[in-house]
Amino acid sequence: MNIDILLGLQWGDEGKGKIVDAISPDYDIIARFQGGPNAGHSLEFNNKKYVLHLIPSGIFHSDKLNIIGNGVVIDPAVFKTEIENLGPSVEELSERLIISARANLILPGHRILDAAYEKSKGCLKIGSTLKGIGPAYTDKIARNGLRAGEILREDFRDLYNRHLKRHLSILKSYDFNFDLKEYETGWFEGIEMLKKFRIVNTEYLINEMVSGGKKVLAEGAQGTMLDVDFGSYPFVTSSNTISAGACTGLGISPKSINEVFGIFKAYCTRVGSGPFPTELNDDTGALLRDIGNEFGSTTGRPRRCGWLDIPALKYAIMINGVTRLFMTKSDVMSGFTTIKVCTSYLSEGRKCKEIPFNDLPVEPVYTELPGWEENIAGIREYDNLPRNLKGYIKYIEDQTGVPVTMISVGPDREETIIRKPL
Ligand code: GDP
Ligand code: IMO
Ligand code: MG
Numbered sequence: 001m002n003i004d005i006l007l008g009l010q011w012g013d014e015g016k017g018k019i020v021d022a023i024s025p026d027y028d029i030i031a032r033f034q035g036g037p038n039a040g041h042s043l044e045f046n047n048k049k050y051v052l053h054l055i056p057s058g059i060f061h062s063d064k065l066n067i068i069g070n071g072v073v074i075d076p077a078v079f080k081t082e083i084e085n086l087g088p089s090v091e092e093l094s095e096r097l098i099i100s101a102r103a104n105l106i107l108p109g110h111r112i113l114d115a116a117y118e119k120s121k122g123c124l125k126i127g128s129t130l131k132g133i134g135p136a137y138t139d140k141i142a143r144n145g146l147r148a149g150e151i152l153r154e155d156f157r158d159l160y161n162r163h164l165k166r167h168l169s170i171l172k173s174y175d176f177n178f179d180l181k182e183y184e185t186g187w188f189e190g191i192e193m194l195k196k197f198r199i200v201n202t203e204y205l206i207n208e209m210v211s212g213g214k215k216v217l218a219e220g221a222q223g224t225m226l227d228v229d230f231g232s233y234p235f236v237t238s239s240n241t242i243s244a245g246a247c248t249g250l251g252i253s254p255k256s257i258n259e260v261f262g263i264f265k266a267y268c269t270r271v272g273s274g275p276f277p278t279e280l281n282d283d284t285g286a287l288l289r290d291i292g293n294e295f296g297s298t299t300g301r302p303r304r305c306g307w308l309d310i311p312a313l314k315y316a317i318m319i320n321g322v323t324r325l326f327m328t329k330s331d332v333m334s335g336f337t338t339i340k341v342c343t344s345y346l347s348e349g350r351k352c353k354e355i356p357f358n359d360l361p362v363e364p365v366y367t368e369l370p371g372w373e374e375n376i377a378g379i380r381e382y383d384n385l386p387r388n389l390k391g392y393i394k395y396i397e398d399q400t401g402v403p404v405t406m407i408s409v410g411p412d413r414e415e416t417i418i419r420k421p422l
Contacts (some may be wrong), residue, residue, distance in 0.1 A: 017041025040297025071249020076190025096413025109167025127272025203251025
Protein backbone atom coordinates (compact mmCIF):
# COMPACT_ATOMS: atom_id res chain seq x y z
CA MET A 1 0.00 0.00 0.00
CA ASN A 2 2.84 2.38 -0.74
CA ILE A 3 1.65 3.92 -3.97
CA ASP A 4 -0.38 7.13 -4.17
CA ILE A 5 -1.78 8.43 -7.44
CA LEU A 6 -2.22 12.07 -8.37
CA LEU A 7 -4.42 12.77 -11.37
CA GLY A 8 -6.57 15.43 -12.97
CA LEU A 9 -10.34 15.39 -12.53
CA GLN A 10 -11.28 17.81 -15.31
CA TRP A 11 -10.03 18.37 -18.87
CA GLY A 12 -6.32 18.60 -18.02
CA ASP A 13 -4.10 21.49 -16.86
CA GLU A 14 -5.46 21.32 -13.31
CA GLY A 15 -2.01 22.08 -11.90
CA LYS A 16 -0.68 18.51 -11.61
CA GLY A 17 2.93 19.52 -12.25
CA LYS A 18 2.93 22.15 -9.55
CA ILE A 19 1.47 19.85 -6.91
CA VAL A 20 3.60 16.80 -7.80
CA ASP A 21 6.69 18.98 -7.46
CA ALA A 22 5.42 20.40 -4.15
CA ILE A 23 4.71 16.99 -2.59
CA SER A 24 7.67 15.08 -4.09
CA PRO A 25 9.66 15.41 -0.82
CA ASP A 26 7.16 12.93 0.69
CA TYR A 27 8.06 10.22 -1.85
CA ASP A 28 11.02 8.17 -3.09
CA ILE A 29 9.86 7.63 -6.67
CA ILE A 30 7.76 9.79 -8.99
CA ALA A 31 6.42 7.86 -11.99
CA ARG A 32 4.48 9.00 -15.05
CA PHE A 33 2.03 6.31 -16.17
CA GLN A 34 0.41 7.50 -19.41
CA GLY A 35 0.22 10.20 -22.05
CA GLY A 36 3.24 11.71 -23.72
CA PRO A 37 4.40 15.08 -24.97
CA ASN A 38 0.78 16.23 -25.29
CA ALA A 39 1.14 16.97 -21.56
CA GLY A 40 2.52 20.27 -20.34
CA HIS A 41 3.14 20.25 -16.59
CA SER A 42 4.31 23.59 -15.22
CA LEU A 43 6.18 24.12 -12.03
CA GLU A 44 7.70 27.17 -10.44
CA PHE A 45 10.27 27.72 -7.73
CA ASN A 46 12.98 30.32 -7.04
CA ASN A 47 11.23 32.65 -9.52
CA LYS A 48 11.80 30.22 -12.41
CA LYS A 49 9.13 28.44 -14.42
CA TYR A 50 9.61 25.05 -16.09
CA VAL A 51 7.25 23.12 -18.36
CA LEU A 52 7.68 19.36 -18.49
CA HIS A 53 6.16 17.21 -21.22
CA LEU A 54 7.54 13.70 -20.76
CA ILE A 55 9.67 13.88 -17.65
CA PRO A 56 7.99 13.33 -14.28
CA SER A 57 7.53 16.43 -12.14
CA GLY A 58 9.78 15.12 -9.37
CA ILE A 59 12.90 15.66 -11.48
CA PHE A 60 14.02 18.82 -9.69
CA HIS A 61 14.42 16.96 -6.41
CA SER A 62 17.91 15.50 -6.72
CA ASP A 63 17.33 12.67 -4.24
CA LYS A 64 14.24 11.26 -5.99
CA LEU A 65 14.01 8.58 -8.63
CA ASN A 66 11.82 9.47 -11.62
CA ILE A 67 10.35 6.83 -13.90
CA ILE A 68 8.78 7.11 -17.33
CA GLY A 69 6.46 4.10 -17.21
CA ASN A 70 5.45 1.64 -19.90
CA GLY A 71 2.11 3.41 -20.38
CA VAL A 72 3.80 6.57 -21.65
CA VAL A 73 4.50 7.20 -25.35
CA ILE A 74 7.91 8.82 -25.86
CA ASP A 75 8.97 11.13 -28.66
CA PRO A 76 12.79 10.97 -28.54
CA ALA A 77 13.12 14.43 -30.10
CA VAL A 78 10.96 16.01 -27.39
CA PHE A 79 12.82 14.02 -24.76
CA LYS A 80 16.18 15.38 -25.91
CA THR A 81 15.03 19.00 -25.95
CA GLU A 82 13.49 18.62 -22.54
CA ILE A 83 16.60 17.06 -21.01
CA GLU A 84 18.78 19.83 -22.46
CA ASN A 85 16.54 22.56 -21.08
CA LEU A 86 16.29 21.27 -17.53
CA GLY A 87 19.57 22.63 -16.16
CA PRO A 88 21.38 19.68 -14.55
CA SER A 89 23.83 17.75 -16.76
CA VAL A 90 22.78 14.66 -18.70
CA GLU A 91 25.04 12.56 -16.44
CA GLU A 92 23.31 13.87 -13.34
CA LEU A 93 19.84 13.43 -14.79
CA SER A 94 20.58 9.89 -15.94
CA GLU A 95 21.19 8.98 -12.29
CA ARG A 96 17.65 9.89 -11.35
CA LEU A 97 15.57 9.21 -14.45
CA ILE A 98 14.78 5.69 -15.67
CA ILE A 99 12.72 4.66 -18.68
CA SER A 100 10.57 1.59 -19.18
CA ALA A 101 11.78 -0.71 -21.95
CA ARG A 102 8.11 -1.31 -22.73
CA ALA A 103 7.20 2.34 -23.35
CA ASN A 104 6.20 2.81 -27.00
CA LEU A 105 8.00 5.37 -29.14
CA ILE A 106 6.29 8.14 -31.08
CA LEU A 107 7.77 7.95 -34.58
CA PRO A 108 8.00 10.79 -37.11
CA GLY A 109 5.23 9.02 -39.07
CA HIS A 110 2.92 9.22 -36.04
CA ARG A 111 3.27 12.99 -35.89
CA ILE A 112 2.55 13.34 -39.58
CA LEU A 113 -0.41 10.96 -39.39
CA ASP A 114 -1.82 12.91 -36.43
CA ALA A 115 -1.80 16.08 -38.53
CA ALA A 116 -3.23 14.29 -41.59
CA TYR A 117 -6.09 12.74 -39.58
CA GLU A 118 -6.95 16.07 -37.95
CA LYS A 119 -6.95 17.88 -41.29
CA SER A 120 -9.23 15.25 -42.82
CA LYS A 121 -11.73 15.65 -39.95
CA GLY A 122 -12.34 19.30 -40.84
CA CYS A 123 -14.74 20.96 -38.39
CA LEU A 124 -15.01 17.69 -36.43
CA LYS A 125 -11.32 17.79 -35.53
CA ILE A 126 -10.39 16.83 -31.98
CA GLY A 127 -8.09 19.77 -31.44
CA SER A 128 -5.16 17.41 -30.86
CA THR A 129 -1.84 18.81 -29.70
CA LEU A 130 -0.47 17.13 -32.88
CA LYS A 131 2.29 15.38 -30.97
CA GLY A 132 1.50 12.01 -32.57
CA ILE A 133 -0.28 10.61 -29.52
CA GLY A 134 -3.32 9.01 -31.22
CA PRO A 135 -1.36 7.24 -33.98
CA ALA A 136 1.32 6.03 -31.51
CA TYR A 137 -1.27 4.47 -29.18
CA THR A 138 -3.12 3.09 -32.21
CA ASP A 139 0.04 1.24 -33.29
CA LYS A 140 0.61 0.04 -29.73
CA ILE A 141 -2.86 -1.49 -29.48
CA ALA A 142 -2.66 -2.86 -33.03
CA ARG A 143 0.61 -4.54 -31.99
CA ASN A 144 2.58 -2.50 -34.48
CA GLY A 145 4.53 -0.39 -31.99
CA LEU A 146 8.24 0.22 -31.64
CA ARG A 147 9.33 0.25 -28.01
CA ALA A 148 12.08 2.06 -26.11
CA GLY A 149 13.83 -1.22 -25.26
CA GLU A 150 14.35 -1.86 -28.96
CA ILE A 151 16.69 1.07 -29.59
CA LEU A 152 19.87 -0.85 -28.76
CA ARG A 153 19.20 -3.54 -31.38
CA GLU A 154 21.67 -3.64 -34.23
CA ASP A 155 18.86 -3.77 -36.76
CA PHE A 156 17.05 -0.79 -35.19
CA ARG A 157 17.33 1.28 -38.37
CA ASP A 158 15.72 -1.55 -40.38
CA LEU A 159 12.96 -1.81 -37.83
CA TYR A 160 12.39 1.92 -38.07
CA ASN A 161 12.28 1.79 -41.86
CA ARG A 162 9.67 -0.96 -41.77
CA HIS A 163 7.42 1.24 -39.62
CA LEU A 164 8.08 4.23 -41.82
CA LYS A 165 7.06 2.29 -44.93
CA ARG A 166 3.77 1.34 -43.31
CA HIS A 167 3.09 4.92 -42.25
CA LEU A 168 3.93 6.29 -45.69
CA SER A 169 1.55 3.84 -47.32
CA ILE A 170 -1.29 4.99 -45.04
CA LEU A 171 -0.42 8.63 -45.76
CA LYS A 172 -0.84 8.01 -49.49
CA SER A 173 -4.60 7.88 -48.99
CA TYR A 174 -4.59 11.36 -47.39
CA ASP A 175 -4.26 14.61 -49.24
CA PHE A 176 -1.51 15.90 -46.97
CA ASN A 177 1.90 17.47 -47.62
CA PHE A 178 4.69 16.86 -45.18
CA ASP A 179 8.42 17.13 -44.71
CA LEU A 180 9.66 13.90 -43.17
CA LYS A 181 13.29 15.06 -42.89
CA GLU A 182 12.23 17.90 -40.62
CA TYR A 183 11.11 15.37 -38.00
CA GLU A 184 13.60 12.57 -38.68
CA THR A 185 16.81 14.47 -37.92
CA GLY A 186 15.70 15.50 -34.45
CA TRP A 187 14.19 12.07 -33.85
CA PHE A 188 17.43 10.18 -34.44
CA GLU A 189 19.34 12.68 -32.33
CA GLY A 190 16.77 11.97 -29.64
CA ILE A 191 17.42 8.23 -29.92
CA GLU A 192 21.09 8.92 -29.14
CA MET A 193 20.03 10.92 -26.08
CA LEU A 194 17.73 8.09 -24.92
CA LYS A 195 20.68 5.69 -25.06
CA LYS A 196 22.36 7.70 -22.29
CA PHE A 197 19.59 6.67 -19.88
CA ARG A 198 18.79 3.36 -18.23
CA ILE A 199 16.03 1.61 -20.17
CA VAL A 200 14.85 -1.30 -18.04
CA ASN A 201 11.85 -3.36 -16.95
CA THR A 202 10.64 -0.66 -14.60
CA GLU A 203 7.75 -2.82 -13.36
CA TYR A 204 10.29 -4.98 -11.45
CA LEU A 205 12.07 -1.92 -10.13
CA ILE A 206 8.90 -0.27 -8.81
CA ASN A 207 7.53 -3.44 -7.24
CA GLU A 208 10.85 -4.27 -5.59
CA MET A 209 11.19 -0.77 -4.21
CA VAL A 210 7.62 -0.80 -2.92
CA SER A 211 8.25 -4.16 -1.23
CA GLY A 212 11.29 -2.58 0.39
CA GLY A 213 9.09 0.14 1.90
CA LYS A 214 9.74 2.94 -0.60
CA LYS A 215 6.92 5.34 -1.44
CA VAL A 216 5.77 5.97 -5.00
CA LEU A 217 3.78 8.87 -6.40
CA ALA A 218 2.16 8.00 -9.74
CA GLU A 219 1.70 11.17 -11.80
CA GLY A 220 -1.18 11.32 -14.25
CA ALA A 221 -1.35 13.41 -17.39
CA GLN A 222 -4.38 15.00 -19.08
CA GLY A 223 -7.56 14.65 -17.02
CA THR A 224 -10.43 12.26 -16.39
CA MET A 225 -12.74 13.99 -18.88
CA LEU A 226 -10.09 13.30 -21.56
CA ASP A 227 -9.90 9.57 -20.73
CA VAL A 228 -10.34 7.41 -23.82
CA ASP A 229 -13.09 5.34 -22.16
CA PHE A 230 -14.80 7.76 -19.78
CA GLY A 231 -14.09 11.17 -21.28
CA SER A 232 -16.13 13.04 -23.86
CA TYR A 233 -15.37 10.57 -26.65
CA PRO A 234 -14.25 11.11 -29.40
CA PHE A 235 -12.93 14.45 -28.07
CA VAL A 236 -10.46 12.76 -25.77
CA THR A 237 -6.85 11.67 -25.70
CA SER A 238 -5.83 8.10 -26.54
CA SER A 239 -4.90 6.71 -23.13
CA ASN A 240 -6.52 5.85 -19.81
CA THR A 241 -5.91 8.91 -17.71
CA ILE A 242 -7.80 7.47 -14.73
CA SER A 243 -6.44 5.69 -11.64
CA ALA A 244 -6.79 2.27 -13.33
CA GLY A 245 -4.30 3.57 -15.91
CA ALA A 246 -1.63 3.71 -13.20
CA CYS A 247 -1.83 -0.10 -12.81
CA THR A 248 -1.47 -0.84 -16.51
CA GLY A 249 0.91 2.07 -17.10
CA LEU A 250 3.40 1.09 -14.41
CA GLY A 251 2.83 -2.63 -13.84
CA ILE A 252 1.49 -2.31 -10.30
CA SER A 253 -1.35 -4.13 -8.59
CA PRO A 254 -4.54 -2.34 -7.47
CA LYS A 255 -3.75 -3.75 -4.03
CA SER A 256 -0.62 -1.60 -3.83
CA ILE A 257 -2.55 1.64 -4.20
CA ASN A 258 -3.03 3.66 -1.06
CA GLU A 259 -4.53 7.08 -1.84
CA VAL A 260 -5.87 8.69 -5.00
CA PHE A 261 -5.40 12.46 -5.04
CA GLY A 262 -7.86 14.14 -7.38
CA ILE A 263 -6.79 17.58 -8.47
CA PHE A 264 -9.21 20.18 -9.81
CA LYS A 265 -9.23 23.87 -10.60
CA ALA A 266 -11.62 26.10 -8.64
CA TYR A 267 -13.26 26.62 -12.06
CA CYS A 268 -12.99 24.66 -15.33
CA THR A 269 -10.91 24.95 -18.47
CA ARG A 270 -10.66 22.95 -21.64
CA VAL A 271 -8.33 23.26 -24.62
CA GLY A 272 -9.31 21.63 -27.89
CA SER A 273 -12.76 20.64 -29.16
CA GLY A 274 -15.61 18.84 -27.44
CA PRO A 275 -18.47 19.42 -25.04
CA PHE A 276 -17.95 21.77 -22.10
CA PRO A 277 -21.32 22.39 -20.39
CA THR A 278 -20.23 25.29 -18.16
CA GLU A 279 -18.19 27.12 -20.80
CA LEU A 280 -18.49 30.90 -20.60
CA ASN A 281 -18.31 32.56 -23.99
CA ASP A 282 -18.57 35.98 -22.40
CA ASP A 283 -16.65 38.58 -20.42
CA THR A 284 -16.55 36.36 -17.32
CA GLY A 285 -14.89 33.59 -19.33
CA ALA A 286 -12.41 36.08 -20.76
CA LEU A 287 -11.70 37.40 -17.26
CA LEU A 288 -10.96 33.90 -15.93
CA ARG A 289 -8.63 33.34 -18.89
CA ASP A 290 -6.82 36.64 -18.26
CA ILE A 291 -6.45 36.33 -14.50
CA GLY A 292 -5.69 32.61 -14.64
CA ASN A 293 -3.31 33.02 -17.60
CA GLU A 294 -5.19 30.21 -19.27
CA PHE A 295 -3.10 29.47 -22.33
CA GLY A 296 -1.98 25.92 -23.16
CA SER A 297 1.41 24.90 -21.72
CA THR A 298 2.14 22.72 -24.77
CA THR A 299 0.54 24.58 -27.67
CA GLY A 300 -0.04 28.10 -26.32
CA ARG A 301 -3.70 27.92 -27.41
CA PRO A 302 -6.19 29.96 -25.34
CA ARG A 303 -8.07 27.67 -22.97
CA ARG A 304 -11.84 27.71 -22.89
CA CYS A 305 -13.00 28.75 -19.39
CA GLY A 306 -16.14 28.17 -17.34
CA TRP A 307 -17.60 27.63 -13.88
CA LEU A 308 -16.99 24.55 -11.75
CA ASP A 309 -18.99 21.52 -12.92
CA ILE A 310 -19.99 19.39 -9.91
CA PRO A 311 -21.65 16.49 -11.82
CA ALA A 312 -18.45 16.10 -13.88
CA LEU A 313 -16.35 16.33 -10.70
CA LYS A 314 -18.46 13.68 -8.95
CA TYR A 315 -18.22 11.44 -11.99
CA ALA A 316 -14.42 11.75 -11.98
CA ILE A 317 -14.29 11.06 -8.22
CA MET A 318 -16.40 7.92 -8.75
CA ILE A 319 -14.35 6.55 -11.65
CA ASN A 320 -11.02 7.17 -9.91
CA GLY A 321 -11.89 6.34 -6.29
CA VAL A 322 -10.58 9.71 -5.16
CA THR A 323 -9.68 9.80 -1.45
CA ARG A 324 -8.60 13.46 -1.23
CA LEU A 325 -9.29 16.52 -3.32
CA PHE A 326 -6.67 19.17 -4.05
CA MET A 327 -8.04 22.48 -5.31
CA THR A 328 -5.84 24.76 -7.42
CA LYS A 329 -6.09 28.30 -8.75
CA SER A 330 -8.29 29.45 -5.87
CA ASP A 331 -6.49 32.82 -6.12
CA VAL A 332 -7.90 33.32 -9.63
CA MET A 333 -11.43 33.40 -8.18
CA SER A 334 -10.76 36.40 -5.93
CA GLY A 335 -12.79 39.45 -6.92
CA PHE A 336 -15.99 37.83 -8.18
CA THR A 337 -19.08 39.09 -6.34
CA THR A 338 -20.84 35.79 -6.91
CA ILE A 339 -19.53 32.45 -8.05
CA LYS A 340 -21.67 30.01 -9.95
CA VAL A 341 -21.45 26.25 -9.55
CA CYS A 342 -23.16 23.79 -11.88
CA THR A 343 -25.07 21.23 -9.79
CA SER A 344 -27.02 19.36 -12.49
CA TYR A 345 -27.82 19.50 -16.18
CA LEU A 346 -30.92 19.95 -18.28
CA SER A 347 -31.04 17.58 -21.22
CA GLU A 348 -33.89 18.05 -23.69
CA GLY A 349 -35.68 20.05 -20.98
CA ARG A 350 -35.32 17.34 -18.34
CA LYS A 351 -33.07 17.44 -15.28
CA CYS A 352 -30.23 14.94 -15.36
CA LYS A 353 -27.24 14.43 -13.12
CA GLU A 354 -25.41 11.97 -15.35
CA ILE A 355 -22.86 12.86 -17.98
CA PRO A 356 -24.29 11.79 -21.35
CA PHE A 357 -22.16 9.14 -23.08
CA ASN A 358 -22.31 11.09 -26.34
CA ASP A 359 -21.97 14.78 -27.10
CA LEU A 360 -25.67 15.47 -26.59
CA PRO A 361 -25.81 19.13 -25.56
CA VAL A 362 -26.68 19.67 -21.91
CA GLU A 363 -27.53 22.95 -20.25
CA PRO A 364 -26.00 23.61 -16.82
CA VAL A 365 -28.22 24.32 -13.80
CA TYR A 366 -26.39 26.70 -11.48
CA THR A 367 -26.31 27.50 -7.77
CA GLU A 368 -24.86 30.88 -6.79
CA LEU A 369 -22.43 31.29 -3.93
CA PRO A 370 -20.96 34.50 -2.50
CA GLY A 371 -17.47 35.38 -3.74
CA TRP A 372 -14.55 37.00 -1.90
CA GLU A 373 -12.44 40.08 -2.56
CA GLU A 374 -9.18 39.36 -0.75
CA ASN A 375 -5.92 38.58 -2.52
CA ILE A 376 -5.04 35.18 -1.05
CA ALA A 377 -1.68 34.46 -2.72
CA GLY A 378 0.27 35.16 0.49
CA ILE A 379 -1.90 33.00 2.75
CA ARG A 380 -0.39 29.72 4.02
CA GLU A 381 -2.86 28.74 6.75
CA TYR A 382 -6.30 27.41 5.96
CA ASP A 383 -7.86 29.32 8.85
CA ASN A 384 -6.69 32.62 7.33
CA LEU A 385 -8.55 32.12 4.06
CA PRO A 386 -11.57 34.39 3.41
CA ARG A 387 -14.79 33.09 4.96
CA ASN A 388 -16.55 32.81 1.62
CA LEU A 389 -13.72 30.79 0.10
CA LYS A 390 -13.96 28.40 3.03
CA GLY A 391 -17.72 28.31 2.34
CA TYR A 392 -16.99 27.45 -1.31
CA ILE A 393 -14.67 24.61 -0.24
CA LYS A 394 -17.24 23.34 2.28
CA TYR A 395 -19.91 23.39 -0.44
CA ILE A 396 -17.69 21.27 -2.74
CA GLU A 397 -16.95 18.83 0.09
CA ASP A 398 -20.65 18.50 0.92
CA GLN A 399 -21.56 17.92 -2.73
CA THR A 400 -18.80 15.37 -3.39
CA GLY A 401 -18.35 13.73 0.02
CA VAL A 402 -14.54 14.00 -0.32
CA PRO A 403 -12.34 16.32 1.79
CA VAL A 404 -10.38 19.13 0.12
CA THR A 405 -7.06 18.72 1.90
CA MET A 406 -4.77 20.92 -0.19
CA ILE A 407 -5.43 24.37 -1.60
CA SER A 408 -3.13 26.00 -4.12
CA VAL A 409 -3.08 29.80 -4.09
CA GLY A 410 -0.44 30.50 -6.74
CA PRO A 411 1.88 28.79 -9.25
CA ASP A 412 4.95 28.64 -7.00
CA ARG A 413 5.59 25.44 -5.06
CA GLU A 414 5.48 27.50 -1.85
CA GLU A 415 2.03 28.89 -2.63
CA THR A 416 0.31 25.86 -1.21
CA ILE A 417 -1.92 25.37 1.82
CA ILE A 418 -1.72 21.92 3.35
CA ARG A 419 -4.82 21.33 5.43
CA LYS A 420 -4.08 17.69 6.20
CA PRO A 421 -0.51 16.39 5.80
CA LEU A 422 0.05 13.42 3.49
P1 GDP B 1 -0.93 20.55 -15.47
O1 GDP B 1 -0.91 20.14 -16.89
O2 GDP B 1 -2.05 19.91 -14.71
O3 GDP B 1 0.40 20.32 -14.78
O4 GDP B 1 -1.21 22.10 -15.45
P2 GDP B 1 -0.52 23.21 -16.39
O5 GDP B 1 0.86 23.42 -15.92
O6 GDP B 1 -0.71 22.89 -17.81
O7 GDP B 1 -1.45 24.45 -16.12
C1 GDP B 1 -1.61 24.98 -14.85
C2 GDP B 1 -1.14 26.44 -14.88
O8 GDP B 1 -1.57 27.08 -13.70
C3 GDP B 1 0.36 26.57 -14.90
O9 GDP B 1 0.69 27.78 -15.59
C4 GDP B 1 0.72 26.70 -13.43
O10 GDP B 1 1.93 27.40 -13.22
C5 GDP B 1 -0.45 27.48 -12.92
N1 GDP B 1 -0.87 27.20 -11.53
C6 GDP B 1 -0.87 26.02 -10.86
N2 GDP B 1 -1.46 26.18 -9.66
C7 GDP B 1 -1.84 27.46 -9.58
C8 GDP B 1 -2.53 28.23 -8.59
O11 GDP B 1 -2.93 27.76 -7.54
N3 GDP B 1 -2.75 29.56 -8.88
C9 GDP B 1 -2.34 30.13 -10.05
N4 GDP B 1 -2.60 31.41 -10.25
N5 GDP B 1 -1.70 29.44 -11.00
C10 GDP B 1 -1.46 28.12 -10.77
P1 IMO C 1 -1.86 17.98 -19.30
O1 IMO C 1 -1.16 16.73 -18.82
C1 IMO C 1 -5.08 19.74 -21.61
C2 IMO C 1 -6.31 17.61 -25.23
C3 IMO C 1 -6.03 18.26 -26.56
C4 IMO C 1 -7.17 17.69 -27.38
C5 IMO C 1 -7.29 16.26 -26.84
C6 IMO C 1 -6.53 15.24 -27.66
O2 IMO C 1 -0.97 19.14 -19.46
O3 IMO C 1 -3.06 18.24 -18.45
P2 IMO C 1 -3.98 14.67 -28.09
O4 IMO C 1 -2.80 15.53 -28.31
O5 IMO C 1 -3.89 13.81 -26.88
O6 IMO C 1 -4.35 13.89 -29.32
O7 IMO C 1 -5.20 15.69 -27.86
O8 IMO C 1 -6.77 16.30 -25.53
N1 IMO C 1 -5.11 17.46 -24.36
C7 IMO C 1 -4.89 18.18 -23.27
N2 IMO C 1 -5.57 19.23 -22.75
N3 IMO C 1 -3.99 19.28 -20.99
C8 IMO C 1 -3.31 18.21 -21.47
O9 IMO C 1 -2.32 17.61 -20.80
C9 IMO C 1 -3.73 17.64 -22.70
N4 IMO C 1 -3.29 16.64 -23.47
C10 IMO C 1 -4.14 16.52 -24.47
O10 IMO C 1 -6.09 19.66 -26.46
O11 IMO C 1 -8.37 18.35 -27.07
MG1 MG D 1 -0.89 21.04 -18.78
